[in-house]
Amino acid sequence: MSLEITFLGTGAAYPTPARGASALVLRREGQCWLFDCGEGTQTQLMRSHLRAARITKIFITHLHGDHIFGLPGLLCTLSLQSSPDASKAPVDIYGPLGLRSFLWRSLELSHSQLLFPYTVHELVPTPDQCPAEEFKDFSGLDRAEALPQGPPGRVLHLDPAEDSYLLVEDEQLVVRAFRLFHRVPSFGFVLEEKPRPGKLNVQKLKDLGVQPGPLYGRLKSGAAIVLESGATLRPADVLEAPIPGRKICVLGDCSGPLGAGALRLCQQADLLVHEATLGDSQQDKARERGHSTPGTAARLARQCRAKRLVLTHFSQRYTAGHAELQQLRGQAEAVLDGQEVMLAEDFMTIEIPVKK
Amino acid sequence: MSLEITFLGTGAAYPTPARGASALVLRREGQCWLFDCGEGTQTQLMRSHLRAARITKIFITHLHGDHIFGLPGLLCTLSLQSSPDASKAPVDIYGPLGLRSFLWRSLELSHSQLLFPYTVHELVPTPDQCPAEEFKDFSGLDRAEALPQGPPGRVLHLDPAEDSYLLVEDEQLVVRAFRLFHRVPSFGFVLEEKPRPGKLNVQKLKDLGVQPGPLYGRLKSGAAIVLESGATLRPADVLEAPIPGRKICVLGDCSGPLGAGALRLCQQADLLVHEATLGDSQQDKARERGHSTPGTAARLARQCRAKRLVLTHFSQRYTAGHAELQQLRGQAEAVLDGQEVMLAEDFMTIEIPVKK
Ligand SMILES: [Zn+2]
């Protein structure tokens, strides 16, 4: 099953013709999941090979404008393209507390009525995710409002034991969020496929007299079968070790993770997408603004033993061909003992191969 | 003094790579005034010859997303580019009631603090500017909010005698708004330069023995002078008729004007910018959605005896080279007895020559 991510915007702070504001799409089984939605994301989607109508889930790392100002417009355009269908599953939107108010206000004041159902699930940040003076408590918003009821959705609190938020879980995968430190509360998301059953040991099965057919499928799905001899054959007897799923981590703006959640969840990530707003030579400035440099990103990747690091969210000062931009890769690779690091570009697609 | 308008977005409903969402800039004396600000306007500005930092006033015709979703992002980017300067005049923003709440919410929830002063002046629409079932009363918004105080600004009510709203008036020009009928309350704006004093009749002055010099300036500025003979020479004696100023009318989305204001204010406009979302063959559909066709626009232009009509806000169905798009011009010109009509394109600039 193919799994790929496509960057739609790789610039920091605001969109330019060279680099859009933050947005990337993860595509799996024909579904598109959008991570962040800076201004212009819908136009970037039109320029890409992806179809906006395939978006079923949206994840917002934090509420800075360069990550959310494209969301009301994208939803309105999706609505124009959708055919009313009461049975359609809602588009699930996940993001920090305050996102629901932002979206609802934008849609209500612009007289936009979405023709498809959607939910907004809000992650409640902890106050230590940003400098104390920057923290705003949005929990009381919209209580005393004359506006009609907004969209449905859950309020998700940190699971203190896991130091993470459980967002999505089905038979195939799990999506969790973890905490980052930034100028405002920011989150990272990790999508992890569940392990698949290992290969059937066909030789052993033949030796036992089990011929290829429906019984193979039953074993693979985890059910025991009874042999002609009357003996019971359990799946574990003929299945190789489970094949691990793929793991993709997409981090929002940060000067680093907060708590143990990030480190644990990102262990052995197949792909780690991390911001590197400024070069290592400006590390103090970057940290002061709640941002990272290639060195910051690479040290996390090393701690997590991530298999692939992609840097993104570059300051717009690094115009195309800017000398320092080319140095960013080297700054990260030096920390990772030469392991290859990628610099994201708008419309770059990275395929994460299935494990065998 | 040069006066020109540049279209930054000429498409309806949402931005595409071919046509941005609604936005145009009027440039006069090095100042840029922005009319509407759909998503992506800041990127379109970067692509144009204009400088966003020159924007001193912003006018919003109505609150549909394709006219406002670029505004929070544009203001944030202007802020990043601005140097704190307490003496700087505020950026004045004019638009329908509700705009202040939209802007303030977007900025507050995205933790955006603008480093330059700005004001939001809200026009209170009349309920008959849209179908009764679409009208929303935003007058009670933000009264019971926990958020800190928003930006300053006036609340502007219709002047029933003039059927218009007075927005700006200085020595050189006046800007008024008038009412339009659309799916939601919509406005048109008319900028009119005040007449300049006529030319001095130099021959007559010489005959009277007045030589070129400071006295000419005094006469031109409207002051009387005393001749050597002791007689008083009044400006009217030696000035030709005042030279009329230029008049530019920018209308928001509409199926037509409401009340007498539009017709009176747009008389003899040098330039009338009018939407034509769909072609004449879809007039019923256009009107039902609160929109115009080239015929609608041209009939208003004829009634106003506008000197130049520019059509814009084309349905995104009319892709580049779309056969029907080319017909739109002809549909308007037929109403205007062949007078040339222009179809707006992104980045098209139109100069309005000074009158002599
Ligand atoms: Zn950012």
Ligand SMILES: [Zn+2]
């Ligand atoms: Zn940020």
Ligand SMILES: [Zn+2]
């Ligand atoms: Zn529109």
Ligand SMILES: [Zn+2]
């Ligand atoms: Zn509209």
